[in-house]
Amino acid sequence: MNCNHDHENKNYSRRDFLTRTSLGLGALSLGGLISPVDAYGNSNFLNLLESEKKRLPHFIPKAKRVIYLFQSGAPSQLDLFDYKPKLNEMFGQEVPSSIIGEQRLTGMSSGQNTFPIAGSLFNFKQHGNSGAWMSDLMPYTSKIVDELCFIKSMYTEAINHDPAMTMIQTGSELPGRPSIGSWLSYGLGTDNKNLPEFVVLITKGKSGQPIYSRLWGNGFLPSKHQGVQFRSGKDPVLYLDNPPGVTSTIRQEQLSSLKKLQKINHADIGDPEILTKISNYEMAYRMQTSVPEVMKISDEPDYIFDLYGEDSKNPGTFAANCILARKLAEKDVKFIQLYHRGWDQHSNLPRDIKKQAKETDQASAALIKDLKQRGLLEDTLVIWGGEFGRTNYSQGMLEMDNYGRDHHPRCFTIFMAGAGVKKGITLGATDDFGYNITERPVHIHDFQATLMHLLGVDHEKLTFKFQGRRYRLTDVHGNVVQEILS
């Protein structure tokens, strides 16, 4: 059957046709000269994108890859990093109204009659030569503070988890934009043909705020740039293995025949997603051998398990995922995203945060050490942090040994280590109440711009045209945080 598929050819729309013919042949030829779609409807647009991408990296990169240890639910900066003795002095008193002002609170605590100050129950000490403040919740991380760069003045506009996570991962609170890893995959391409550029690992068995696959989605970018989740257990990537009875050769033959058909189809209707599909099949075929190899951690020596902690022998834990992250980094996967849920402590914070810290502290520190001794920290950027911070007042009843903290987008702390980032420094500061930023605010877009910068990408130049305009990760915002660049 010979269908006329031209109306499906997205590179040449009816509008293009009318624009090009309404002024006669002159316009037709002029249109051909100035438009990415030539008079015969062949799109140079994808080629144009390619030529823009050819200019990448825009400058010499410091980092080749990123490991983002995302702490979902928002860890309390006031109990981990941001030491505020004033809050302990004023324990139980009302937060001065001059501090909160007219600022928006979440619906969860805005109805409270009082906003009692909750000083942290945990002891803070200065560590290392850099004298960074850390609470005793994170003894292992405390030992490596001289490798870390803290930003205590991060802020965001989003006040609830999903928009805030979507914001920090995609640069917009509304879903639908590509994730950071997808942008990098799109812009910089692969360093390992056998593995995806963007891999996601999620701690198994944690509850808390839901995590959606769109957080590592490709948005409007070609779908081969989406993050691929590697699961713990028998099937790291779902539906990757051949069904029983199908050998590798049969599968290969199948795929090459399929590829021929797809190429015919692509020549007919020109949809770039078909090319994506072809490359996805090819990637999946290669991953059938490469993924089991990289996911096997049983042959790691015992001292490595000791370093990452006892959890690390149980697949699916944060610690085991940290070992995997290192292995993926060794294989030059560009963006490795871990998610660890359960930091959302609206109540019973002192009890719950201890558990969370124990699950992540040793392995996070171990990952940085392990990367360092292998020389990988030279070109790997490690990021640890959540989507926003937590309030200085207690949500719900404040007791001497118990409190909760509500969402607080106005300031939070993250830390980074590795490629291109200064070691042993702290950037920014908050006021004595840990509520507002007093020094060097760093917006999510600034953070994203800096991340891109470290990978050699000018965040203002990596764009993708969609729905009539060019999009970028930082939209129209973002300034590189020069102060932390080494």
Next chain:
Amino acid sequence: MVLEIFEFLGSLHPLIVHLPIGFIILTLLVSILIKTKNNSVKRIITIGWFFSFISGGIAALFGWFLHDNNYYLESQINIHKWSGIAFVILTFLIWILRALNFNLNKSFNRISNFAILILILITGHYGGEMTHGKGYLMKGLPFIKQNKIPTVFLSLKENSPDSIYVFEDLIYPVFEEKCIACHNKNQEYGGLNMSKYENIIKGGNSGLGIQKGNPYKSLIYKRVSMSQNESNFMPPAGTPLSFDQVAVLKWWIDNGAKLKTPLTKLRNDENILSLVEENYNLDLREKSYIETLNLAPIDENKLEVFKEEKYHWRFLNSEKSLLDVKFTGKKITRNDIELLTKIKDHVIWLNLSNCQLKDDLLSFLSQFPNLTKLRIQNNKLTDKCIIYTKDIKNLRELNVYGTQVTDASFNIFSKMKNLEKIFLWNSKVTPLGIEKFKTQNPAVEIISGF
């Protein structure tokens, strides 16, 4: 009273000048375009020349009044003034000749038309430069590159900013533009000659020009930074120094007012640095070795052979000259390595880890002048391989963890001048050896595990 009227008339000059321009262009058009020259056409042309002369004369007179107001420097005015006067004289002559019915032949007409056109262009252009600033003409053109970088900075990309000096390249050009007209060796107003560094420091009749380290005692700084209403303010006419020119001058005096202060010293003041960087479109950050490399883009055909081979490579810069290369096969052979030497100048980072690399295969490494990071970890390598790495001139980072390298290599490491980091975890070196090396070479970082 009379003076004020003159001043007022002077301010009308920019308005009046457009009259002779209009008249003369109309006259020229009539005399060129109308081919049949009967008497009435000829008379119209003669009247046109007359009007051009009269209006030109008035414009010149008003211009003279404006000049007397001292808004502009003599040097700026000269060409404008004299070409304007020439215009008036020429229009007068031609009008007279025509009015007296001299028989003017065609070629005389052509020459005079052409000459008057040139004069009006010159006068108009230089007049425009005075009111709209130098270079106003091309400013708005989209295809003319906006180049606010003085030529000296254009070569900066190749040179290090160490070879550019604050006084010579930032401050003196400003003096040259704003001060030299009155303060030069022929014309020392106030006894000040600003054509040479020594004389600038010395100053003039009123005292020290520059007091090193103290801008507030430096007359030159004081005069250009005081209120513009003061009678001592400099320059007395024309555009004053801009904010950042004054700021750079102050920084320079603060920092000793030396003849040869390199531009890189600006790094000690974040504000001045960003001001200068922005104004002159410079990048004064400290640059790493590879950033200073200026290699030609690599021939893509040379990389063709790598496409299906066991290497993975990517460019490190948009100019496509620097490469990061990784061996991705399981076992490396001599052939694989020979392939690499074809692009030896361009390999900046090289990763040959975990590929059964043997010591002897590394003998080729000395041919890589720009290699800064070498990763050969997790191979059965011994101290012998370190001897080969010695000849890589610009090596900064060497990763040999998981090899058989021993303390014996420390001797060679200490001879490698550019080496900054060595990764020695899981090798055969001893803590004692590391300790000893560190005391002798404190600048080199050894990473040997935790």
